[in-house]
Amino acid sequence: MARFGDALATGADLVSAAERAVLAAMRPLEGPADLICFWISGADPEEVVLAGERVMALADGAVTIGCTSGGVIGGGRGVEDQGAVSVWAARMPSVTITPFRLDTVPDGDHLAVVGMHEPSPVDQAALLLVDPYEFPTQAFVERSTEALDGLPFVGGLASGAQGPESVRLFADGEVADCGAVGLLLGGSGIVGTMVSQGCRPVGPAMAVTKSDGNMILELAGAPAYERLENLINALPPEEQELAAQGLHIGIAMDEYADRHERGDFLVRSVVAADPELGAITIGDMVEVGQTVRFQVRDRDTADADLRERLRMFDEDTGGRSAAALLFSCNGRGSTLFSSADHDVRMVRQALGIDAVSGFFASGEIGPVAGRNHLHGFTACLLAFES
Known part of the structure; x- marks a missing residue:
């Protein structure tokens, strides 16, 4: 049986926040984690890297993946423009997890993406985190539907407090400053994906x-x-x-x-x-x-659309969700709503779950009508069952 936990910690000492968040997120699992996802917001790129490395060091053999952002989501709230670490931990013995790292190489007059694994018959979805500044995100995402036999992608574009040079991606003990990282997720524990475009x-x-x-x-x-x-x-x-x-x-x-x-x-x-x-x-x-x-688009429309999308998703999936990863546009949060907590609180309430974690993205990735797309101003969700 799957177990999930999430935690969000803030503070001037990001490494300490990382330790507190990862230990609290792992506490409910009743055993070692299979997957740890984490998101870090901070002003000092060097400290952000140290915090990410600390999360991965404490992962105790779990697959790890994460990125930097201007704001993080977890623990039932959203935190923007301050030092914070959000960690989502899962014990999912029925889910297969295959990490991948994407880079680009010159190919004539354009860039070719290398490093993508061929999905297996059991794969149900892919998580994708991208440094958007040199990676051809939109072209890759748009072509992924045909290239990967309709596999749904969910994720977001990372950002950094000091611009392109401060963006970092984390995966299985390594830190990258370009490209993309991701996971192929398969088995019976994947509920599905949802996108709310808010218009x-x-x-x-x-x-x-x-x-x-x-x-x-x-x-x-x-x-x-x-x-x-x-x-x-x-x-x-x-x-x-x-x-x-x-x-x-x-x-x-x-x-x-x-x-x-x-x-x-x-x-x-x-x-x-x-x-x-x-x-x-x-x-x-x-x-x-x-x-x-x-x-x-306005606040009321975005609120109503997310509420309706979640209701339909819960009905269509038979209320099976037990945890979720959430990628909300950095133009949502307190910029659009009265609180940065809006999206995560609604997801938790509508699906009746607690472990919801993610970040405020510079662009969100999710399928609409069976095709993967790069979005703006959306909330994209990947749900898991117990």
């Missing part, structure tokens, strides 16, 4: 009738900028304000659905609008014939 649609769904890469030139036969302008003018004042703060667009995942509502889209940012060209540019490639719908 709601506004205006009608429209077909893309002319496009060029990530530029939409026409929507439903009219210039895309004109469609957008008409939509904004028709919105009530409060939604116009939300659109002004950051408009998004959803790309429908099922072209054959009779209706396209919240949760039916892969959400991407609208990054530019060109009135002279009549076009809008979005954060992904789009093809003629695809259905899109503009989206807005």
